[in-house]
Amino acid sequence: MTLGSQIAWDDTVLPFQLDRSDIRGRIARLDGVLDSVLAQHDYPPVIEALVAEMALLTALIGQTIKLRWKLSLQVRGDGPARLIATDYYGPSKDGEPARIRAYASYDKDRLDEAGDAFAQIGKGYFAVLIDQGEGMTPYQGITPIAGGSLRACAETYFAQSEQLPTRFSLSYGQSSVPGGVESWRAGGVMLQHMPKASPHATGGGSGEEGLLAASDIVEGDDEENWNRANIHLDTVEDLELIGPSVQPTELLVRLFHEEAPRVFDPQAVKFGCTCSADRVRQSLSIYSAKDIAYMTTDEGRVTADCQFCGAHYEFDPATLGFQATKEP
Template sequence: MDGTDSGAEVSALDDRVVPFTVPDLDVRGRVVRLGSSIDTILARHGYPDAVARVLGEAAALTVLLGTALKFEGRFQLQTKSDGPISMLVVDFNAPDVYRAVAHFDAERLAEAEAAGLLSTGDLLGEGHLAMTVDQGSVATRYQGLVALTRQSLEEAAHQYFRQSEQIPSRVRLGVGSIVTGQGRQWRAGGLLVQFMPHSIDRLRAADIHPGDAPQGHEILTASDPDGIDDDAWTEARSLVETIEDHELLDPLLESERLLYRLFHERGARVFEPVLVREECRCSRERVLGMLRGFSPEDRKAMVADDGQLAVTCEFCSRRYVFTPGEVEDGMSAEA
């Protein structure tokens, strides 16, 4: 996606999540547009375009899910896999802060590019995706796992909802860049819609195999992958599948207008948007605490030739420098 924008006008539409419902279809959802926040993250690390695109998708998905938290806590998406992109980590601290990082193998990425294997599934390969909700204690920590088998993050999200929440859901994600007066800038967008009928009977699967049906008997199955044959959900899902990437990324198309395009015949009800921002949780105090958790031998091995300990945050690239005395004196004071 290439184009130009008008700065201030765009910033007012970016880095926000718009919750909505469509009562006539018994669905609810959220739309996210990430602008300067995701551009800051991706530009900071200078990721290759293929890595930037996949991490942007992961960030949009994490923000979509994280903004649904009704409490102060953390939502984390993490992948570990055998592809050129070996790990993605996106942290969302409720209600409105996120950070993201990717680990990749440059040589394998170049090989994948030469072979034309640049889909999200190709770049992640096989492994697992973990989504963790953490309210601050072990007792309130929940983690859902999805096997990665070279599928897209959209497909992985659908699997997560089917097995973890058992809520029929559809996700659309898009990442791209535009050209502005300040240069090239990354953008990411996403939409989540979920079927939430008042009657639980409408959520019952319609594809149960009859078991001993006579040979040659036609077996009718639900048209939806979730096993739900419901006209309202079929309509909502079909509408979501018409969304083009450029609609999720257009800097001048506000989320409310996109929802009107999709659901104007049914009527979408939008709620107060949630503004989100990029911000790292690292601090000098946190890094000191981490260093004090190492054994004396490990800390000694970390001292560089200049006699200092240096730690660089992998999320924001901020560098913290300490003398061994700072670490040891602090530990003595705590003791």
């Protein structure tokens, strides 16, 4: 296999369906996207791991939703990792890549850099936000932090809020091909049972703190099919998920050849930020001249930095707010 064919699937999400099991899924490979996301900041390794996992979940979940604009995932906790936030912007036209961005806010003084990454979040919540653009009502779903990983939080969200049995298998880290430079890679598989009404959709569940789990919302043939597909997924190895030599289509056959897998068109993804000077001006347009004066530095400028990409903006305060006296 040539290097070109090895990396042909990097930064893509491949949708598939298991016809025998009535299960849909996604396989994601992130390479340059993840490097670009993490290169915007100098995060400690435990924070990098959380951002990498969230970015991979975002790529997998975002591609399952018919978006006009944006999907956001957020984790907020009372631990040293205060916030992990990601955005997925759906392609505006067929054939265009989707865009992903991410950032983290953390308390360096409280961070246990030798400890478990997920434990740095503490108690809090996992949120999914869908914004379909102007004229549409945004959607927000929230579930408590539980399960020992961000992957488990996402599975709980789908069971609890959407009543969809969902499973993720993820791998991520820094790696390199022989003779190459070390870079971030991530790969994952998402399985989701096709939507159906469930007799177990109400009341307490078997998950942590009584939350619903996938096993609570499948029964009969659906339960048998779901369990069988998950047993197959349990055999996947890290190198199959993130290594460059196993293509996603080959991995599907390895894991699910008995389930009649069927693939659809892959979706390319790239790092992308929507910040701009105009957007910053718009966000400041609600402030009075007094508010703008409070934000003005000793050098006579109003400054703003994008938390996602690190872009730095400077403005003449007279051009800002609803009492602006000068044109930009």
